[in-house]
Amino acid sequence: MASSPSRRFEGRSVVVTGAGSGIGLATTERLLAEGARVVAVDVSVSRLADLEGRHDGEPLACVVADVSSQAGVDQVVAAAAGPVDGLANVAGIMDGFVPPAEVTDEHWFHVFAVNLDSMMRLTRAFLPGMLDVGRGAIVNVASEASLRGSAAGVAYTASKHAVVGLTRSTAFFYAPKGVRANAVAPGGVMTNIDATFTSDWGRERATPYLTTDLTPVATPDQLAAAIAWLLSEESSDVNGVVLPVDGGWSTI
Numbered sequence: 001m002a003s004s005p006s007r008r009f010e011g012r013s014v015v016v017t018g019a020g021s022g023i024g025l026a027t028t029e030r031l032l033a034e035g036a037r038v039v040a041v042d043v044s045v046s047r048l049a050d051l052e053g054r055h056d057g058e059p060l061a062c063v064v065a066d067v068s069s070q071a072g073v074d075q076v077v078a079a080a081a082g083p084v085d086g087l088a089n090v091a092g093i094m095d096g097f098v099p100p101a102e103v104t105d106e107h108w109f110h111v112f113a114v115n116l117d118s119m120m121r122l123t124r125a126f127l128p129g130m131l132d133v134g135r136g137a138i139v140n141v142a143s144e145a146s147l148r149g150s151a152a153g154v155a156y157t158a159s160k161h162a163v164v165g166l167t168r169s170t171a172f173f174y175a176p177k178g179v180r181a182n183a184v185a186p187g188g189v190m191t192n193i194d195a196t197f198t199s200d201w202g203r204e205r206a207t208p209y210l211t212t213d214l215t216p217v218a219t220p221d222q223l224a225a226a227i228a229w230l231l232s233e234e235s236s237d238v239n240g241v242v243l244p245v246d247g248g249w250s251t252i
Ligand SMILES: NC(=O)c1ccc[n+]([C@@H]2O[C@H](COP(=O)([O-])OP(=O)(O)OC[C@H]3O[C@@H](n4cnc5c(N)ncnc54)[C@H](O)[C@@H]3O)[C@@H](O)[C@H]2O)c1
Pocket: 017, 018, 019, 020, 021, 022, 023, 024, 041, 042, 043, 044, 047, 065, 066, 067, 068, 090, 091, 092, 093, 094, 114, 141, 142, 143, 144, 185, 186, 187, 188, 189, 190, 191, 192, 193, 194
């Protein structure tokens, strides 16, 4: 990973979801390197076991939980065992680029449960502890699909637009109480996310907008750097923003 500029998170605890892979993994490792105690959450047992193995003896608590359910969120809260200073809602899934005429209820609700409901429930769970001390930072991972209609299918696009609403609402309500909420909107990032097409029309319609090579594909570390900055005191007056971290895709 990229060298860390400091130990900005010494004495701080941060919950990171999706910590077993990609952006969540890079964020977890960056936060550990900067002194944080990290509660690392993922639904994958093996990915968390790998993470734990690489950071033996460090202040890392790994929690195998499915954050798409309230029961999973309750497991995370129990593992955190008290208030936290930061929450990075990273876990998310793609949707096969399924367009509106083809989406099933089951698919729609599952994508929303993972990409949006998890973030709402974890925010709701950890806000009271942040409000008690008058300090806290929440970072939600949105997407280029929060900004446009051509970057994914309908369920993913709608869920990521809703992540922006969740972020802005949280920022609005709690700005006077010392809690900030921001989002990052990644473009393409080299991770394990399943971005295969399950719809022929989805593939035909979206492909020209995804293969134009107009912006470079980012590394997870580039996203982790932005997330860590938004979690840190260095961004203390930044609240309610949706920060594209996409090499400039959002300008096109
Ligand atoms: N990779 C990209 O190009 C890209 C672009 C824009 C936005 N994003 C967003 O970035 C975030 C992270 O994705 P990534 O690219 O690092 O993907 P990834 O698949 O590499 O990592 C996501 C991790 O989340 C975990 N996860 C999935 N569902 C979960 C659940 N219900 N409960 C707990 N853990 C769960 C997975 O096991 C995986 O380890 C997602 O919200 C995604 O939508 C990614």
